[in-house]
Amino acid sequence: MHSEETALPSAEVREEYAQLVEDVRRFRAAYYDNDTSLISDAEFDELFVRLERLEAEHPELVTSDSPTQEVGGDVSTAFAPVKHPTRMYSLEDVFSLEELRAWIERATEQAAQAAPGVPLRWLSEAKIDGLAINLIYRDGVLVTAATRGDGTTGEDVTANVRTIKEIPQKLAGSGWPAELEVRGEVFIASKDFEAFNAKLREEGKAELANPRNAAAGSLRQKDPAKTAQRPLSMFAHGIGTRDGLAIESQYATYEQLAAWGLPVSPYSQLLNNIDEILAFIAEKGEHRHDLIHEIDGIVIKADDFAIQRALGYTSRVPRWAVAYKYPPEEVHTELLDIRVNVGRTGRVTPYGVMEPVKVAGSTVAMATLHNQDVVKAKNVLIGDIVILRKAGDVIPEIVGPVLPLREGREDQLRAFVMPENCPSCGTPLRAMKEGDIDLRCPNAEHCPAQLSQRVEHLASRGAFDIEALGAEAAIALTVGAGPDPATLPGGVPEPAGPGPLTTEADLFELVNPDSEVSLALEHVRVWREKKSKGVGTGKWEAVPYFWRKATAKDVKKNPELALGQLVPNANTGKLHTQVGLAMTRDLWRVLVALSIRHVGPTASRALATRFGSMDALEEAVKDPEAIAKLSEIDGVGTIIAESLVEWFTGEENAWHREIVAKWKAAWEANGHQMADERDESLAATLEGLTIVVTGTLPNFSRDEAKEAIIVRGGKASGSVSKKTSFVVAGEAAGSKLEKAEQLGVPVLDEDGFRRLLEGGAAAVAGDVDSVPDDAASPEAGEGE
Incomplete structure (x- = not known):
């Protein structure tokens, strides 16, 4: 921790940190929430490692919901949320054998100190490139299946998981506990993936991109019948709660799970030392494409549960396990x-x-x-x-x-020449500020490409969660069809606008089927390559995107229709419905949907919690001291505050304000408010207090604990210092608890946390040896 005399990070460092946080969140959301990969694993790992280094050098930048403290992605509103009985963690990654050796040596030394006399053996296994799943069996019967989500809460995919043949609906044998929490990985086997894509090719359909994304997308289908058509498999790789289980090692757990009929990986082995581990890594790496499934590394775990308990967890990863990532292939x-x-x-x-x-x-x-x-x-x-x-x-x-x-x-061969003008709108490109390498199109309001990207973003899971408005639909809405493909280089059709939606401000006109935007959907055309027996012919035609030709079946249902008459397709109906549902979303999702630079889910949640309504936030940014005041909000900071004020009040940003005004008017016209329901009876019991929550609390997720602190006037911090008022410690609290004990910061359990929320510092005076003199002072915690 920097001393008070140490210089604060420069503006350049803070801006780099904010950009890294934004990029990591965006790429992680694409991977975990949208089942797509925007950059390579290696590039993402480099970004993440750089973020970790910056936080190590400048711990004052770290908040409790930094990407380095988070697990997985968001929980889609398309599925019911499921709270995991015990938290699901990520794994720490290492990228070289030298790093792995250092990790093993460090963990070995820590295990010897924490669990003396317990033999240390390493369970090594192939790292499946799939989607993490959590299964709950009660009295041997499968009752719930959920994705990992953010580690504490996942998505309910029980109906879809029931279609996976390898997963038993009822456990075999006997002796299972009253409740068994099984962790595993859903994947598509390599040979099954090839066969499935071959079938898609024969049918003239688009092939699946890769096994991992295909497995994740399949498991998130809303229709279980569609999931059943995908060749999904699963291997169990651990358990959550161990109540009622007399098992004391990971390997013995695998043997027991197999005896109960659960599929376990054939690629696991108990090893004694680093040399055996390195040999295992080399052997599996040499034959990685011969395995049942794709792998991207090897997982090494301390086998004995006593050692696992002794080593514990950080906020994101277990200290008793590591994943070695193979070098990228070429x-x-x-x-x-x-x-x-x-x-x-x-x-x-x-x-x-x-x-x-x-x-x-x-x-x-x-x-x-x-x-x-x-x-x-x-x-x-x-x-x-x-x-x-x-x-x-x-x-x-x-x-x-x-x-x-x-x-x-x-x-x-020919050299690449960067265009001088935007290929979408023709505006001259330029660097937006001195020293920028990237060229940008400054025509943000009217550039069709930027508009289509913003519309796709506002429909994403982390924003309004409009499933029917994906990338292709966003382009069709905003850019429209295009020129004759024969006039384009290589004969490849590219859209050219404008489409019926010329600004995202008119998004909610889609709620009304009789609005100009909705009626214009009938005329939207996109280019499709003509196919013969599923094979492209090289010829293109402009076809309706949101409407389709009525079939004989349609005419039979509705005699007023004529064969071939254009009618809205199923996705268009979903679009109207889902845009309507978007008007019930929380305020933080609205802020994400606005595409304000640097303002991601974390900052949006903090702003929504602090202000509660769009009206209140709009008033706050007009304050002459707005940047300073907004910067004080935990999870916001100076860079985000500056971006917010500029977005809402900048002279050239009147079109931003029009978006908000039109959205609010549409919501109000449909009986909704752009505000969160707030409990005005809550007293500011934590005003001036800085509180760090660490470990797993049985009845609070990370976000719930943070919001409980913020709405009562407190600051939820991610790091412990002398200015921390209280540390709330749950299961597997880790290094933050140790730091609190070293600094003499009062530590509370969950019961104490509840009393603190209700009555402030005075209510927990008897829970701790001492309460800092400044615990009730409005200045406490400032400047951390």
């Missing part, structure tokens, strides 16, 4: 072209279009190149044979050209 392919994409903030990003090639279990045809300087640094030319590196995800990394293969092909 292949060669031809770089056919370099094109650019315009993102929702206007950033223009080059990406490589390659001859499709199979790597790490999936076929890849595109990879990001970040910006024009990266293209130059990598020294790649269009037409090059390039090295493609991939670690089991969808979008990999172009490492560079295979230079020896350029010889004799120079006349076939």
